[in-house]
Amino acid sequence: MDLVLQLLFTGIGIGAVYALVALGFVLIFRATNVVNFAQGEFSMVAAYLMVVFSVDLGWPYWLSFLIALAGMALFGVIFNLGVYYPLRHRTYLPVIIATIGASILLSNSVLAIYGPQPQVLQGWFDTPGIQLGPVYLDSQYLLIIGVTILLVLFNFWFFEKTLLGKKLQATSQDKEMASLLGISVSTMIMITFIYSAVLGGLAGILVAPVLFVSIQMGSTIALKAFAATIIGGFGDVAGAIVGGLALGVIETFGAAYISVPYKDGFAFLVLIAFLVFRPQGIFGERVAEKA
Amino acid sequence: MPLLEIRNLVVRYGEIEALRGVTIAVEQGQVVTLLGANGAGKSTTLRAISGLAKPASGDIMFDGHSIAGLGPEAIVRLGISHVPEGRRVFPGLTVKENIMLGASNRKVPASQISREADAMFDLFPDIRAFSNALGWTLSGGQLQMVAVARGLMAKPRLLLLDEPSLGLAPVIVQAVFRIISQIRKDTTVLLVEQNARMGLSVADHGFVLETGRIVLGGKPDELWGNEAIAAAYLGGHAKTHA
């Protein structure tokens, strides 16, 4: 029982990272109808920004954190203007290829600067964790879970309670109609890219101390996050969060009880099972109704 | 000076010439109805006015200024609100949210928009009870009411309505037209209809569009008076619709 609780904690912690990246996937998909294949690189770039400011320049952690997030907001603007905006009137295919191109460009640029050896980033706290009864709560996982809870609440408030959130939803449902009402579609899409870049960046910064900071971290996280969105129901915000958490828990339990080397395999086994038996995902029906 | 003046408007979709030199004028305070068969170019005319379709040549003057070539976001800010074919109510938003977004062309605080949306239900009492229902759950008539209410939230000087009666039961059509005759007190309306009888019943002036050209224009009784035209464009359609 103690082990179960311990695994649950770790699983939710890592699942929260998948959930944040999956949320970024879903928001961009809903706004542009395109899967952003560079979503994982958003996390990777943010983690390296932390390395630049916190490790290389030795600036305070909190300051580096704020600068890295601001950098990610700017990154979202540049990504939108450079990758999506010029192709916005084309079909989805050129846009998808452009995001794949951007992902390759980003990994290789970072590779050229930092080389293939992984970098190490400290966690936010000096204390490694606390013992709560039978469960050891790692401080970085606690931070990840805390930040994710806050972001999910913020996300709900933003999209359900503010007029700007409604305009973003309207834009993702019918761009032409939104523009007829005077909603600036290009501004809404810009906001979506900034928000998704910051979400992905947060995920990367938070998970970096748990993993290593490497060129591949982006694609690993993105693959899991993508699987999470399919498990949750593609295009569904709640589905992305539930799917991400579920995936984190499943792979943690699989690694503990079945096999560690096949840890990543469990995630994809679950993905395949969903694709075969419930392709619409957990929240799939709601998506179908909305469409 | 007419509020809206379209001169020799040509619009193409690739090879297809949908409008081949359309000229119409809409005076301030009027309801003008644009009639025509399927594919005549009625929707294209409205789409060109609201900026969704780019004119290949010709001009569109609103309040004395050319608006040809402006984007839809800019045009609705000038006071032209387009309620397009097919209602286009946002399926994942509630009725009230849909109506509130109609004010996106104006800079007013959200609290005031919310009050104005509530007041809109006085004009559309049938949808008041569905204020919190999502768009996709509504019936055709309810969708049409939401679409018109949303269009009015822009506080337009000119309202473009594209086939508001299409696919609605006769009672609902009458309700929609009752609302149009109420709107006309404050707003100039350019109405597109296939249902000639209904369309002309509220109109001060009518135009008949045929394959991208205006073939006839005049007061409603003049249009009814022209027997050959009435039979070809008005009578036939009025019968199939009613």
Ligand SMILES: Nc1ncnc2c1ncn2[C@@H]1O[C@H](COP(=O)(O)OP(=O)(O)OP(=O)(O)O)[C@@H](O)[C@H]1O
């Ligand atoms: N997006 C488009 N691409 C290509 N051709 C189009 C497009 N939209 C309209 N057309 C063509 O332009 C012409 C005019 O179409 P339009 O929709 O303006 O007619 P309409 O009078 O509104 O017809 P309806 O009564 O069926 O709504 C038609 O021949 C139509 O096939």
Ligand SMILES: [Mg+2]
């Ligand atoms: Mg039409």
